[in-house]
Amino acid sequence: MSQTTAQSIQELTNTALTELAEIDAPEALEQWRVSWLGRRGGLTAILRGLSQLALEQRRELGALGNQAKTTLEENLERRAREISQARLARAADQERIDVTLPGRPVATGRLHPTTQVVREITDAFVAMGFSVVEGPEVEWDYYNFERLNIPQGHPARDMWNTLWVDYVNEAGQQPMLLRTHTSPMQARVMEQTSPPVRVVVPGKCYRYEATDATHEWHFYQVEGLAVDAGITFADLKGTLYEFARRLFGAERKVRFRCDYFPFVEPGVDMSIDCFACQGTTKDNGGSGNSSDNGGGCRICRDSGWIEIMGAGMVHPQVLAGVGYDPEQYTGFAFGLGPERIAMLKYGIDDIRHFYSNDLRFLRQF
């Protein structure tokens, strides 16, 4: 071993400190401590070498050696602190939240277009003093037909293609069905209340029916019923015209024509001018020939008009059937199809879009 001198102590200290300054991992710090300050470390070896020296030198170099030891220990501690602080700072840096970043959008659901339109329709009538009630989708023949002046075997039953529930009672009858319209609620509501009656009834209906662009086997209806002393056909027209204006704008044209429903007399259908072809077909002076007018219009079937509801004055038989005196009370009823209304409002050309669950369609509303 080479001779220990003041210079060699100084050199060792310098080398150790230079090495220390380059360390930035705690594990490397421990290695450094072992190799310089450990029992077999560089400084320990130097101090041990002092024993061979004369007393005078031993004292002098011993003091230097102890000083060097203190210096290395102090520096080791400082470096350890620096390293752990740097680590904390780095971690904090990585975890910091940038509050200026835009948030991640949450996927929200939405109302089905039919629901939206049902609400618009009922809102329009609520604004005119009607209240909203709902009824059962599985219905008795009694309410769906009989109370509506359509007895067993009556040819008018052919107007409703019916899905019967597979249930036969003791009398051998099949009295239960999926309601073919919301009209059964007319009798149900009147049974429960006395005049004045003003209700709208939104709900799902079912028919045993082939589907096409304007027919579904299940669909919604909104029924309306107003009964009181002195209600006339003028009230019917005024109310329904006001409804058409609220939903489609003041410029909309409406048309009433005679129609037949067993539970109203007189009965009408109400139409709105066609949104798709702007009424350019037959009835409004168009040629009515599909090949002449650029394809014609399958929504209005080349007529220029779309029937949106059936209506009429409540038949005296229906009033009498629920115990109302038809001499004292009169009323009007109507039934309309929200899907048709939605098709008008949004320019949808096929009713089958509504219930085919295609999100590309549904997300547009």
Ligand code: PHE
């Ligand atoms: N319930 C009839 C239908 O489904 C519509 C209607 C309701 C007609 C009320 C007149 C009065 O076709």
